[in-house]
Amino acid sequence: MTGELREAILKGSRRAAARLMRLIDDDAPQARATLTALMPYAGDAYILGVTGNPGSGKSTLVSRLIARFRERGDTVGCIAIDPTSPFSGGAILGDRVRMQEHAEDDGVFIRSVATRGSLGGLSRSTPAMVQVLDAMGFDTVIVETVGVGQDEVEIIRLADTSLVTLVPGLGDDIQADKAGLMEIADVFVLNKSDLPGSQHLKRRIQTMLSLHQNTDAARSAAPAIVATSATSGDGIDELFAEVEIHRRSVEEDQSRQTRLQKRHTHLIRAIARSELEARFDEHVRSDRFSQLVDDLAAGQIDPYKAASQLLSWLAE
Amino acid sequence: MNSSTPAPTTYRILIGKPGLDGHDRGAKVIARALRDAGFEVIYSGLHQTPGALVRTAIEEDVDGIGLSILSGAHNTLMPKVVELLQEEGADDIFVFGGGVIPEDDITKLEEAGVRAIFTPGTNTSEVIDFVKRACDDKYGRGQD
Structure with missing residues (x-):
């Protein structure tokens, strides 16, 4: 589908562009390759x-x-x-x-x-x-x-x-x-x-x-x-x-290059932050996080250690 | 294009006001009800042509279009939207409508490709159920 969408978008298909935008918004895996293929343009x-x-x-x-x-x-x-x-x-x-x-x-x-x-x-x-x-x-x-x-x-x-x-x-x-x-x-x-x-x-x-x-x-x-x-x-x-x-x-x-650097920096930040937030939310919903919360209430851990623990899971 | 498109995380619906009537309370009530049911709702504003609504639907990649008409022009405007969607190869976007619409016209509109018509007194939950089911069907999702 990647090639098909890319070709249609480069030919000016509004339908295809609108569809890709939705895939991007939904963070669908299909969006990634198509967007990458469009970037040189x-x-x-x-x-x-x-x-x-x-x-x-x-x-x-x-x-x-x-x-x-x-x-x-x-x-x-x-x-x-x-x-x-x-x-x-x-x-x-x-x-x-x-x-x-x-x-x-x-x-x-x-x-x-x-x-x-x-x-x-x-x-x-x-x-x-x-x-x-x-x-x-x-x-x-x-x-x-x-x-x-x-x-x-x-x-x-x-x-x-x-x-x-x-x-x-x-x-x-x-x-x-x-x-x-x-x-x-x-x-x-x-x-x-x-x-x-x-x-x-x-x-x-x-x-x-x-x-x-x-x-x-x-x-x-x-x-x-x-x-x-x-x-x-x-x-x-x-x-x-x-x-x-x-x-x-x-x-x-x-220069064009300077402006592109700025845009690309923002693009990478946005993608990385989006993934980070998704993973973060997933860990916060996990059982082991609930355990940390219980441990804090029981005085077995301090909030800073609990936060470090949560952050360490992100790197797994 | 559509067969290989994955089901979206959020359904998108265009609520449109085609033609000359300025009564948009109904359109806004439905837009608000859909928002509260978790839809992303694009509202067109008043006095739209069928062409503008179809272009909007395509650019916004919506799953369906809801047309609110209280002017009596539904027999012209609703089939026109369906027809233009077909011309654009976008007839996977379903069309439904609401307004003061006589019983006899409802059958004709449904024959012309309008999927459902809701008349005054309809509960918003009925509309939401229809829209949700139509979206689920589109992506081959079963009902919960």
């Missing part, structure tokens, strides 16, 4: 990450950006992530609702993905799915994270450019100085800028950035701040221009 796509709070307008922005990329003649793949229920394992994947104007465009491929218990804002399968879209020849791949809080910043390991979407009315000034999400933006998008508080939000971000710059030597340019209203389309031209500026700077500053 990947590496040319530009990866744009879009993250931000739930309800901050990420999907609407993504839809607007897809339209801009298409106007320029780029083909666009999109991975849109929504949360999995920790109780039922089910999910409602609703990002497409805002993107359906592109549903029948042959130059666009949109895939909704559930987190399936992964933290960090992406699913475990996301980096591999990006490889598939890249190998299919999509010029740009947009990854929309699950709605995030403060600390889910895995997107920067994957994307060439990361947009952080903020909206007015969430928290006081100290929120802007906290670590995590506020540090990862290449471009800040202040969406819903028609709402009260938008100017204040912009000043807060500017103040935060003015304090940052001296200490963050790695960042050569301060991130741009763009006010948008994704539903009306206000500010989208400016946002797209800023995305392009960042894209060009990445392409000038980093």
Whole structure:
């Protein structure tokens, strides 16, 4: 099946690509060989990450950006992530609702993905799915994270450019100085800028950035701040221009090899972590783990020794 | 392609609203019930064409499509989705529907390839049972 799927995907079969993505998501053994066989064809796509709070307008922005990329003649793949229920394992994947104007465009491929218990804002399968879209020849791949809080910043390991979407009315000034999400933006998008508080939000971000710059030597340019209203389309031209500026700077500053190294590092990490977590969960469900728990209660072992014991099983 | 595809860990269903009606409470109730039963549910949003729904179903690699129609256009829209799936070689994706649909039309729709129709008053567990069974059948899994 590996060769068949690979050939179909390289010929542009949406059906085959969609099937491979599902096999990847399910961590089916068949996915591995096919993905490996596709990797030589990947590496040319530009990866744009879009993250931000739930309800901050990420999907609407993504839809607007897809339209801009298409106007320029780029083909666009999109991975849109929504949360999995920790109780039922089910999910409602609703990002497409805002993107359906592109549903029948042959130059666009949109895939909704559930987190399936992964933290960090992406699913475990996301980096591999990006490889598939890249190998299919999509010029740009947009990854929309699950709605995030403060600390889910895995997107920067994957994307060439990361947009952080903020909206007015969430928290006081100290929120802007906290670590995590506020540090990862290449471009800040202040969406819903028609709402009260938008100017204040912009000043807060500017103040935060003015304090940052001296200490963050790695960042050569301060991130741009763009006010948008994704539903009306206000500010989208400016946002797209800023995305392009960042894209060009990445392409000038980093060789293809450097960018591939970053992606491949993230891909290997994601695969390894996924396996590690699966094995970890299996051992935690085992009888000998229950025995450790009993031993701790009986005072026969300390929690650190018990944890070491658990970790030692992972290497078996 | 399908014969060699292993059974998935999680079933995926598209809930679609084709045509012009804007009444999506029913679609959302079913989407939510399926989520709580462990399905990954892709919701299309309102006013979709059959073509857009079929493309969506293919890109999302869903096992089935649930169509919610309360406009009276079910006799046109539902068979159209079935037909387009056939054209795309994707008729392993089953189609079911819900809405205010007269008894006489149900038979015709079933003849046109719609696997089941659920009308107002249906318990969500009935829909879930149907969807689960249809998915299990697709992968040759027996019922528990």
